[in-house]
Amino acid sequence: MTTLIIGGSGFLGTELIRQARAAGHRTAATYHVTVPAFTSETAWYPLDLRDAERLAVIVAETRPSLIINASSGGADWATTAEAPVRLAMTARRHGSHLVQVSTDAVFSGIICGPDLALVV
Numbered sequence: 001m002t003t004l005i006i007g008g009s010g011f012l013g014t015e016l017i018r019q020a021r022a023a024g025h026r027t028a029a030t031y032h033v034t035v036p037a038f039t040s041e042t043a044w045y046p047l048d049l050r051d052a053e054r055l056a057v058i059v060a061e062t063r064p065s066l067i068i069n070a071s072s073g074g075a076d077w078a079t080t081a082e083a084p085v086r087l088a089m090t091a092r093r094h095g096s097h098l099v100q101v102s103t104d105a106v107f108s109g110i111i112c113g114p115d116l117a118l119v120v
Ligand SMILES: NC(=O)c1ccc[n+]([C@@H]2O[C@H](COP(=O)([O-])OP(=O)(O)OC[C@H]3O[C@@H](n4cnc5c(N)ncnc54)[C@H](OP(=O)(O)O)[C@@H]3O)[C@@H](O)[C@H]2O)c1
Pocket: 006, 007, 008, 009, 010, 011, 012, 013, 030, 031, 032, 033, 034, 035, 047, 048, 049, 050, 070, 071, 072, 073, 079, 101, 102, 103, 104, 105
């Protein structure tokens, strides 16, 4: 089984890769600007989640059973809110399960975007 970790170069993503490999999964992972230490054990792909076409190419190429979105776009609405919607649709098209990690950006109590304000 292949697990694709979006944001594999990050704090959480690094640990998820380690644990997925320990569980016997093939791993593929993405980075945005932090070029990781490449190893033969994980297939790495550069990705900006705001690039829908690139995301689709990576999912089509890796054909993951499981996708984990461990990215953190902070206050960038396109990365934190819009991209996960596209990711969910892409996962569905390819029959992949998706785990979406919640962002700690909600801790302030308010999420604001151009068309949405959600008070939690
Ligand atoms: N760390 C914690 O204690 C903690 C606590 C609660 C919740 N969380 C949640 O867990 C998730 C991951 O957090 P983290 O601490 O692991 O974050 P992190 O270390 O900052 O890693 C963020 C990851 O997202 C990638 N990324 C950033 N912008 C991107 C973009 N536009 N397109 C694609 N990838 C992008 C980064 O790639 P590059 O590094 O290559 O730029 C990196 O791999 C977040 O949702 C965070 O809110 C974390």
